[in-house]
Amino acid sequence: MWSKKAAAVAGGAIFLTLAGLIRLNYLFISAGLVMLTFVVISSFLDVWMPNVKIRRETTSDNIFEDGTMSVKFIIKNTGLGIGFVEIYDSLPPQARIIKGSNYTLLYMKPWQEVSFEYSLKLPLRGHYHLGPVKMRVKDAFDLFYNERIEESIHSFSVFPQIEVLEEQVITSRAPKLLSGAMPLNVIGTGTEFYSLREFVPGDSLRSVNWKALAKKGKMMVNETVREDVMDVILLVDAREVSAVGGGRDTPLEMSCRAAATYAKQLLDERNNVALMVYGDTIDRVDLDRGEHHLFKILTALSSAKPQGNLKLEIVMKDLLPHLPSGSPIILFSSLDDDHTIAEAFTSTISRGFTITTISPSSLDFEERMKRIPMEPLLIAKIERDNMISELRSFGLQVGDWKYGDNVNTALQEI
DSSP states (O other), rough: OOOOHHHHHHHHHHHHHHHHHHTTTTTHHHHHHHHHHHHHHHHHHHHSOOOOEEEEEEOOEEEEEEEEEEEEEEEOOOOOOOOEEEEOOOOOOOOTEEEOOOOEEEOTTTTOOOEEEEEEEESOEEEEOOOOOOEEEOOOOOOOOEEEEOOOOEEEEEEEOOOOOSSSOOSSOOOOBBBBEEEEEEEEEEEEEEEEEEOOOOOOOGGGHHHHHHHSOOOOEEEEEEEEEEEEEEEOOOOOGGGGGTTTTTTHHHHHHHHHHHHHHHHHTTTEEEEEEEESSSEEEEOOOSSHHHHHHHHHHHHOOOOOOOOOHHHHHHGGGGGGOOEEEEEEEEOOOTTTHHHHHHHHHTOOOEEEEEEEEEHHHHHHHHOSOHHHHHHHHHHHHHHHHHHHHOOOEEEEEEETTTHHHHTTTO
């Protein structure tokens, strides 16, 4: 392709040649022909442009919100050509470069290998990619160039930021989330006595309580319990209404950070954790434990988008039959625009589940954006406070999470 410089030189050459012919000035004609010959010859020398190969290296495939990723480009001229090379690495719109630049202009010599680096930061969770790479190779005179796009794509995820929770984060009548594994007594093979029951065919004679046989005149067996870890269900509200605010300051973003924080601590304490995200559908990460399971949960949270308007009662009707009996459920929701909350909580408790709610206040974001007049906003705040007080009066645990507070502050209200 012709550069502006080549077009200017060729235009000047033609002008001088024509002017010389008109005025019969042989100096103008000679200068114009020399310039035009130079441009024509240069146009056939693009085969001597650098033959460039590029390679991108990154420090990590995944980072957390406000984390830093370093990117290194290695450029090698694999031929004898010389010339200039421009390289531009396409970035996500949300990325902020904190060191170096994603653009460079190099003068490449035969077989030369050079590199450049830059560092970027992404403040918002999600799935992103670097690339493609736009490259322009010029000849040594900067007259002609070739452009091409290298489909060098590097995909990576930005996980929700994880906070450090206090040792005791929830207190309730149900088993508590304490430091260490949360024990759950399950009837089965164990060493701790639980109760007596009548003998049925298939019971081992080793479990027969002979003293009870002598006293009651019929065979009785001992039931024992064993300790197991708790199955915890994290439920995140990703409906369209959870997008109130902007950037990191939305109920959904706060809920994802809180869910990631809970998942990290619970899995560190060797508990089984499941994640359910509901909006227009219900996305699930089944019960499991370990670091690999934490990666799956963080990936699912990074994928959560505000969409749909699925009501909590419908979600609970779909989920509860498939959850382990008695499992604690932790709901992360602003509790906005859902008239089925009371019915959903009632059906959950009636089936023997315990439910704890961490509720980011969307009204704080509305107040900061000044989209609602002060009087209606004050009425909405009073209605929210009354709803939370009513839920607490039924024995439910609700943490009212204000904007600017960390998740530990919300837990102190539970």
